[in-house]
Amino acid sequence: MTASHPLPLNPAQREAVEHPGGPLLVLAGAGSGKTRVLTARIAHLITQLHVAPQRIFAVTFTNKAAGEMRTRIAQLLGADPRGLWIGTFHSLSARFLRREAPLLGFGPNFTIYDADDSEALVKRLLEARQLSPKAHPPRTVHGLISSAKNRMLSPEELGARADTPMVKVAADIYAALGPALKQANAMDFDDLLLHPLTLFREHAERLVYWQDRFQHVLVDEFQDTNAAQYLLVKHLARRHGNLCVVGDDDQAIYGWRGADVRHMLTFQNDFPGTKLVRLEQNYRSTQIILDAANGIIAENTARLGKTLFTEKQGGAPVTLLSSADERDEAEWLANEYARRAAEGDVAYEGMAILYRTNAQSRPLEEAFRFRGIPYRLIGAVSFYERREVKDLLAYLRLIANPADDEAFLRVVNVPRRGIGDASLTVLGQAAGGWQKPLLEAARRAGNVGELRPNVREALMGVASLLDRLRDAVGQADPATALETILATTGYEQYLADEGAEGMERIENVRELVAGAAAWAEVQDPDAAEGTGSPVERYLTQAALVTPADEDRDEPGVTLLTAHMAKGLEWPIVALAGLEDGLFPLGR
Structure with a gap:
């Protein structure tokens, strides 16, 4: 332990932490203290190399890990590292795109579509082409599109490679998906990674700006990066070369969703002069467990190679059970x-x-x-996939982004307003003819003669309700916005009418409001700069939560x-x- 490093570090860890600059590849075995190394390195950059926190771009595998790492860095510094960009690829890209969206034809208040939203949009696109969602399951079609995006394939490239009727349909829907998302002022998870690359390709001056902005780029779990993620950090670090990647090619387990361990294996070729540091001392397991793991992983052929060891001797043997089923x-x-x-x-x-x-x-x-x-x-x-939570977040989404058609379809009849699917189909046709979002079409429902008078009135009532909510919420914090929605829509009574199950859902609603209030208390004001209203920032965070968080x-x-x-x-x-x-x- 030294004055510059309050954390005790072994020689290999210290070598990685104190690397002065240039490309750095840290081959970190399981349980070898890689989080400690990343945390200490960021603190070292700030305190010893005098790098301002806002000039550091650090990627973690989960939002939860980012929060924990930020807390540890604050403890090492004795102050919060205000301005530090730390988070997952998706959260950092979303933060980046809030600033740059207009250059890509989006409003800065764009919605982030989750898997349910994306599949619902795919279903509508299928139906518009008279393609049966039963014969072409939206989840399957969306999965094919997502896989293509992860491999950075265009709709045309996917179509050219199509070897089954389902893939051909997916390529067709993929071609229509981009314009449909842009009309809804929305991006899906994959777009969050691809749109920055489009920006850099079409607006070279913005790439230069962000390259100058971030003096050091650090990436955790590097073995699990996909093509778009690796290209993003390569772009950001190209001019200065200060790219530190930490990972373990023996722990590459996300190939099925586009991750490519070859990025780790070829990093030294991509960045000549790379410093390679191996973290091989394990602090988690006994030598017996490590011997078993080393024996199995040694069978892998394409690996950089390392052998884990520990000072923890002895321990219980590994139990192998053969069972009937x-x-x-x-x-x-x-x-x-x-x-x-x-x-x-x-x-x-x-x-x-x-x-x-x-x-x-x-x-x-x-x-x-x-x-x-x-x-x-x-x-x-x-928690964020529960019906009642998604309902209230859909109201928030429509307040933030009136073009969000999927959010409109979710809340237009919640609480019940007597608006059926057939009426929504008619409204959708009118919206398409006007080239307007569904909410705007609802505002003009009086001009849609095919709708019954009571439905026209109900739709205009929904539009009026959302206008009032938008005026009432303004720049309020998300908890206040949620309470305003609850008070104005009568949503809690709607749930209470469902009986015992509804009462459980009301508890989740109250937990959502409490969580939104807690979120507001821990926001970094520097991170909020240029990223929209409090509600918009909260919706970004909510959209990117995973079960691991x-x-x-x-x-x-x-x-x-x-x-x-x-x-x-x-x-x-x-x-x-x-x-x-x-x-x-x-x-």
Whole structure:
């Protein structure tokens, strides 16, 4: 420990932290303290190399990790690193695009569409082409489009490569999706990564501006970057070369969603003169566990190579269980975990079971419920995916962005206003003819003769309601905005009328309001500059939350996929379904 580094560092960690500048590749094995290295390096840049926080661009794998790292940096500095750009690729890109959206033909108040919004839009585009959503499931079509975007393929390129009728349909919908999103002033998750690249390609002066703005670029979990993400950081670091990437080619597990471990393997060629630092000392596991892991991963052919070691000797041997089927396996695990908890070895909260797919949780849940073992399921329905939460956020979205058609379709009949699907189809046709968003078409519903008088009145009432809400909310904080929506729409009474289930939903509504108030208390005023109203910034954060970011304090054994377990640890861990074709998945 030194005056410049309050954190104790081993020699390899110190070498990475104190690297003076230029490209740096940190090959960080599991449990080797890479978060400590990234945190200490950012603090070192600020305190020792006098780099202003606002000139640092640091990418983390989850929003939660970004928050924790920011807190650690503040502790090292003794002050909040105001202006520091730290977050996931998607959150930093969204922050960047709020400033640059007009150059791309979007308003700075654009909506970020989640998977449900994107699939709903795909469904509408299919129906507009008389293509059956049953024969062409919107989730499948959207998945094909998303995969193409992750590989940076254009609609034309996807169409040229189409080898099945479904892919041909996806290419057609993909071509229509961009204009439809722009008309709704919306971007999907993949667009958040692609639009900055479009900006840099079409507006070279903005690339120069952002290259000058960020003096140092740091990327965590580099092995899991896709083509667009790597190109983005390469653009930002091209002029000064101060790109520090930290990762482990042995932990590349996101190839199925576009990540390419070859970025890590070729980094030294892409950036000549790269300093390579290997973090091989593990602080998490015993040597017995590391020997097992090293023996398995040594079979990989394309890897930079490292051997993990630890000073923790001894420990329990790795248990290998051969079971008849998944039910037999689940019963053995339930019995074993119950025995360990009863012996006082480790509480249930210190135990976890990892599997490859969410479907594998079912026999485990059944076995645990049968024995009365408490458990918590990670990756189940996210708080922000609950119906009542999505309803209220849709109202907020329409206040922020009146062109958001998916939000309009979600709330136009919530609470119920007697507006049916057939009437909305007629309204959609009118909106298309006028080339106006659905909300504007609702405002003009009196001119749509095909609608019944009561429906015309109801639609104009919705438009009037949203106008009043927009005026009332103004620049208010998101919690106040949500309370205004609740008071004006009668949404809580609408839920209460549903009985017991509705009362549970009301609790979630109150939790949403409380969370929005808490969000407002921790905002960095420097980060808010140029990124829209408080409601717009809150909606960005809400759209980018993943299950890995959500704190759940439920007691019990943790059940989750291996992908969700990234960066987490427990005293006792089991890998379930470790069989050929399932883990790893045979596709």
